[in-house]
Amino acid sequence: AQSVTQPDIHITVSEGASLELRCNYSYGATPYLFWYVQSPGQGLQLLLKYFSGDTLVQGIKGFEAEFKRSQSSFNLRKPSVHWSDAAEYFCAVTGNGNKLVFGAGTILRVKS
């Protein structure tokens, strides 16, 4: 069965600093990987996704993620964080046509 681990429950970064949120997955075949962001009391917004091809994927709001098969990782990065990026971030994995499995989430705090 597939699973997703987000090792960091909370991360605090200064505004303007770089950000990396970690995600490790477990899946027996080629995974489809996603990063979502959720503001308090809101639904999920898709930041980016990886299906195949280039392992470095660009998303919205200046986010990018790199798929590393050898490490079973799909870490999310942003070179310069803005205060509006404070939210909870979820990594998710699915197989072809199968259900999404989410990680536990990482809460990002941005200090000015």
Added chain:
Amino acid sequence: GAVVSQHPSRVICKSGTSVKIECRSLDFQATTMFWYRQFPKQSLMLMATSNEGSKATYEQGVEKDKFLINHASLTLSTLTVTSAHPEDSSFYICSARRSGNEQYFGPGTRLTVT
């Protein structure tokens, strides 16, 4: 494109009553819709998967008689929480998939049972 709405956004009901939550895909036809539940400070847990015109598939541990799902059309799925109790209070989120592997999420419904 690919907008999903949920109604209501918030609902408060008394213990023992039933509540219906609607999930609509506004600008596409959804072959499959999903219902998730999210407890405070926790991740989303899939409750059930529904395909238009067929019975929903429930995840292990989810009571199908308590959480009734109807997917009557390609743009509408409903979740009815029957005989709600305070422990059913949660954030319910739906998503819709039109093809491929991407799901589009609704804004969620906050259910509070008093």
